[in-house]
């Protein structure tokens with residue numbers, strides 16, 4: 001499979017997520033106009049702060065992944081930190097679909113799933129910014145490919161984790177690497193709310209509840225419901241991104257299977 005096919009089949013984009021932050025951004029801009037000089041100071045300091053964060057020692061020294069030379073050092077450290085976060089997760093329960101896919105809401109289960117599928121990380125060929133990551137399983141089995149937009153993005157950690165596990169699913173041999181289906185013209189979340197996207201007619205949706213999108217949706221909803229040691233921000237981010245991902249399930253039976261799975265949360 002050529003990489004260009006992977007761009008279509010393995011698309012994982014997140015532009016809608018930015019819309020969830022519009023209220024926050026609105027309050028930020030009014031704060032900026034209230035004190036422009038302070039804003040300037042913060043902006044001038046930002047590159048130094050960012051560099052310091054990038055230098056922070058990775059939480060896990062050995063993550064069992066090999067990186068191609070062109071993967072930036074800061075991205076390698078970030079991925080090590082993201083996997084260390086995943087490995088630290090402790091859950092107080094799990095939905096039936098989560099048990100079927102991963103076993104339990106806990107770090108070692110997630111880690112086993114990821115490590116048995118993803119062995120190396122490389123950079124993809126230049127691709128549109130909405131593509132964050134991809135795989136090319138015929139040419140590079142076991143390798144996750146990052147687009148420049150993934151490396152440059154400041155998306156929340158939980159979103160990066162969801163992307164990593166989504167791509168891990170594509171590295172399985174089954175179901176043509178869990179290839180995506182064509183999205184309908186109108187995308188709605190599991191509560192029927194309509195979302196504005198430009199994905200209609202593109203291969204960016206799933207018709208199964210446990211493909212790349214369903215799997216990451218189930219993972220995030222269970223973190224939101226059961227994670228005992230996640231930060232409030234991680235739990236909030238998990239819920240927000242789960243809403244976004246749920247729009248990618250484009251089959252009535254698959255959507256109902258997910259609703260049924262999440263209905264176990266209230267029991």
Ligand SMILES: [Zn+2]
Pocket residue numbers: 009010011012166170180212
């Ligand atoms: Zn995909």
